Amino acid sequence: MNEQSRKEPVAMVCYGEVLWDCWPDAIKPGGAPMNVAYHLRKLGVDAAMISRVGKDEDGLRLKQLLLDWGFPVEHVGIDDEHPTSRVDLSVGEDNEVSYVIHEDVAWDHIPLTIANTEMVENADVLVFGSLAARSEKSWQTLMSLIEVAKFRVMDINIRMPFFAIDKLEELLHQVDLLKLNKAELNQVVDALDAGVPVEEDLRVQYLQQRFNIPEVLLTKGSKGAIYYRGAERYFQSAFDIEVKDTVGSGDSFLAGFLVRRFDGLEHNPQEVIRFAAAVGAFNTTQEGACPEYTMQELEAFFSAR
Secondary structure (H helix, E strand, O other): OOOOOOOOOOEEEEEOOOEEEEOOOOEEEEOHHHHHHHHHHHOOOEEEEEEEEEOOHHHHHHHHHHHHOOOOOOOEEEEOOOOOEEEEEEEOHHHOEEEEEOOOOHHHHOOOOHHHHHHHHHOOEEEEEHHHHHOHHHHHHHHHHHHHOOOEEEEOOOEOOEOOHHHHHHHHOOOOEEEEEHHHHHHHHHHHOOOOOOOHHHHHHHHHHHHOOOEEEEEOHHHOEEEEEOOEEEEEOOOOOOOOOOOOHHHHHHHHHHHHHOOOOOOOHHHHHHHHHHHHHHHHOOOOOOOOOOHHHHHHHHHOO
């Protein structure tokens, strides 16, 4: 890893869902924004969550888990009326994961507060996903926070039937960095009905130009990832690893990217995306979206490759 000196410490805020992933044989913490925040903190970034849990056992356990991980929890509110979110997962052929994301849960009702607004104003980066736009309350809060954010990162996370192209268009006009995978790229471009050829570079360029997006991250699983910065393009092949669990790999990839993007290496895009790919690959060799690990273990993984 490149050990160049960091800039001043950065602060990042992740907004959106915190929940329990209910597998057939286990229950694990989840939610893409929380996964990103978890890995940001593991990688040394001052990261916080803005979300909401229910006033129930699931909510108490999630908040305690965040505390155990070292998170500030005052921005994870408690909802007296709506339950903590649960997602039912099942694994099909080729290890494809299917999701049932229940509606009208606590994170669908995240309020805008003075404290949350001030935290985002003072942070360097706001990270959010498209799933938080499914409910009017959390959508309006997100739009208000975007207005005061310095650098806005959207990780498109399409989970049908929660896909509204009108809201997504509104968000795309306001992001500084967009992350999405190949399937999401095609789904978004096709929904925009722009008649763009299927070649991925052309489709990314179309989104960049139409919505004035400076930076795009395209993840392609075993086929690697591409970082588009303006007209520049940086490809990173996938690491040769034995995959144990792919859940959360994209979230850890994004966390790794943001760490390097903001720690003084923005002038070396290839190193930024290589580190991101290493973090994502390392995560897939572990179990769960938020595995326990040390920087020393990550360094060893990176050095070996």
